[in-house]
Amino acid sequence: MKTNFHTHHELCRHAGGNAEDYIKEAVKHGFTEIGFSDHAPNDTYDFGYRMRDEDFLQYVNDINTTKRRYSDILTTYIGLEIEHLYDNGEYHNQFKDHLDYFILGQHFIFVDKDPKKRISSFGLTSKEEIIEYGNILCDAMKTKRYKIVAHPELYLYGYLDFDATAEQVARQICECANRTNTILEYNGNGYRRDKIQTNEGMIHPYPRQSFWNIAEEYNVRSILSSDCHSPKQLYDDTMKEVEEIYSKLSTRKVTYFEQF
Incomplete structure (x- = not known):
């Protein structure tokens, strides 16, 4: 692992470290590129x-x-992890001129496409809710605003069992990713979360192997990310373990920004 494009920053108030802290860690591990994609402001x-x-x-x-000081040894990009809203891109437009890319991190779904009627993507429990999650991810990918979909199987965090509906949503997401040439993220940060009981046993909430089995069927474009919230998480023992698992996936792996 020599690049990471899902990197947080202390300004989001639930991460630690500034740009130099993460860049120094990347240099220490011989990274060639790093991309920051902290959570976009949203009142x-x-x-x-x-x-x-x-x-x-x-x-x-x-x-x-900071990137200017380290430009001879590391290439740095600026992005945001951001939700898709049904506002014709007005929310995104205030940021885009300062950025190299957006990552879609859909932490909410919306009832009737109304941003005021939201449900956390971590707490989806019904078939109707996870179907809506799949719909909003596809609607987002069709706009071509987002280079990467972060933790695409987040709908399984609360909807624990991988049943026929969960499979349907996985296939929908993978089909849309291929149709729009969007990259799906294999998110290593899920391995830092406590295991949950599912019909597949006690497993980390994501990445979910059942989802990625389907991603392999569709031969999606994929990327490994640490989703690090502290510099030491950029490439620690957990990420080395995740990297080994990810290396066995038969997907079209994306590594460098020029491949976006």
Whole structure:
């Protein structure tokens, strides 16, 4: 693992470390590229887990200033992890001129496409809810705004058993990813979460092997990410374990930014 494009920053208020802390860690491990994709500001969905609106330019400036100092040994990109809203891109437009890419991190679904009627993607429990999760991911990918879909199987965090409906949603997501040339993320941070009881036994909530078996069928474009919330998580023993598992997947693996 020599690149990572899902990297957080202390400004999101639930991570630690500034740009230099992560870049130094990347250099230590011989990385060639790093991309920052902290949570986009959003007053409606803040809950203390997002950077504030007034912090966005500080985030950009911190990364730009630091990347210039290390440009001879590491290439650095600036992105955001962001939700898809049914607003014709107005939310995204305020950020895009400062960025190299967006990652879709759909932490909510919306009832009747109304952002005020939201349900956490970590707490989906009904067939109807996970179907809507699949729908919103596909709607998002069709816009071509997002290079990567973060933790695409997040709908299985609360909907524990991989049944026929869960399979249907997985196939929908993989079909849409191929049709739109979007990359699906194999998110190593799921291995840091406690195991859950499912019809497949006690397993980490994501990445889910059942989902990725289907991703292999579709030969999706995929990328390994640490989703690190502290510099030491960029490439620690957990990520080395995840990297070994990911290496056995037969998907079209994306490594470098130029492949986006």
